[in-house]
Amino acid sequence: MRAIDRRNALVGTLAAVIGGGTAPAQTPPPTVAGRARDPRETIDLWPGGAPGMPARAPVETVVERSTDPRQSDRAVHGIVRPRLVVFRPATPNGAAVLVTPGGGYRWVVIDKEGYEVGQWLSARGYTVFVLFYRLPGDGWAAGPDVALSDAQRAIRLIRARADAYGIDPGKVTAMGFSAGGHVCGDLATRFATATYAPVDAADRLSARPDRAAPIYAVQSMSAPLAHAGSRTLLIGSDAAPSQERAHTPAHNVTRDTPPCFLVHAEDDDVVPVGNTLEMRAALRAAGVSVETHLFAQGGHGFGIRKAADKPARAWLELFRTWAEAGSPV
Template sequence: MKVFRPDKPNGAALLVTPGGGYSVIMIDVEGYQLGPWLSERGWTVFVLYYRLPGEGWADRANVPLADAQRAMRLIRSRAAQYGFDPQKVGAMGFSAGGHVCADLATRYDAKVYAPVDAADRLSARPALAAPIYAVQSMSQPLAHAGSRAMLLGPNPTADMEHAHSTANHVTANTPPVFMVHAEDDTVVSVENTIAMRAALKAAGIKVETHLFTAGEHGLSLPGPAGEPARRWKEMFVAWAQAQGLG
């Protein structure tokens, strides 16, 4: 993890998981560029370079979640050192990293790795989650084909697809969720976010959802076509403050 520390801490921290279709990690655009922006606003930001499932790891489909769980526990174990409240640690992820984020929010207590040290006695549940233009479903027609193939391997069963579609694991204990997506996204269908919202609403979870007409995949189109989608970060900060973080 790379840490971005604020000059004036607001008492909250955020674990960030960049996207990249589970084949690469877009560490700059969805990590190292976001970290300074958030730290300027008081957040202590931890950008996670998680393992990729296609690298030959055992239990490939749970490797990113294992890294996210471990990261959350390590972050909480260092709260005093970095100057934030261990109860005020959120998670944010983008595209396939958004799947990691939502997987963490819904399966934070799944046993996907053997405990390493005392930090693993801490909770991995984020105080809030922000899966941004996120991969959600591993079943067609909503699945992002590349992410599905990398996470689950060739020819996954229907049971595997169901087990790794995040909307299927929403419970009453899922934390509040903030989501944004552009309706003209041709990489990851906006229907992923819509299905996730429906599951959250059905479980009675607080969910803030912003669907933009334009913005494509990345929500950063230059010029008028990118407005107001590019303002999602300000929307997130305002929402997080309303949840008691930031």
């Protein structure tokens, strides 16, 4: 195990400093009226509010995109109080997963890449934290690093509260989808980048996830692989090549990048499969353990529900097998 992973000695002390136990639910989960079955437990990331507030504060808004009254498909934008929504398992297996849903950096999907994944994993023993992160197009001072700031802070808080949740702080995986997969890949490759000033003792902990699973992830910020909408909202339509490279995870892979689990459908017509292939090549070149699953069919954004009748439905069980096999960290 590399020196960067030797971070666990501080965790017990820091949990006591921060207050131990479960953080009070300061901000409810993003929701719409009538969703009584939504999870209730949340953890606000930033005491006193998130840093770098825009001159005009965004207004958090939840949009219901589904026309089927039996199945919700919500998304939230204008996030001002980034937070974790917690899914506790009946019997914790000691492992945690930080989930970053997609949404093209336009919004953050709630149901199909957030709560549904949280429910599936927590039913199998994982303690799951779904992250509702700030969006780069809202004018935060951190600019294109604002979602990464939230992801770094989230990993540190999960580790700081490991004892309270029955988590091994050395078993924290990051999983992200589409643009949330970019957040995940950014975290896996730039976890040590200083994107915010420390606010409390938790920020003394490492933000490096022990494993990472970018799923049909936005990865490249350069044509022809870039997803145009995500690129524009993250770095602008006229960004220089240096900016493109700085925010393309494949260009930031090092030997300290954690082992990765990659999934993509080859018929994805929104985020080309070349994003995952480029990331895989960079991981292999750096000597980082990587497992890759490509499916002939699945399109984009299949999550759990849209993969139900396709071979791509196997991806979560494949992830579980990989995660529990004890790949080197």
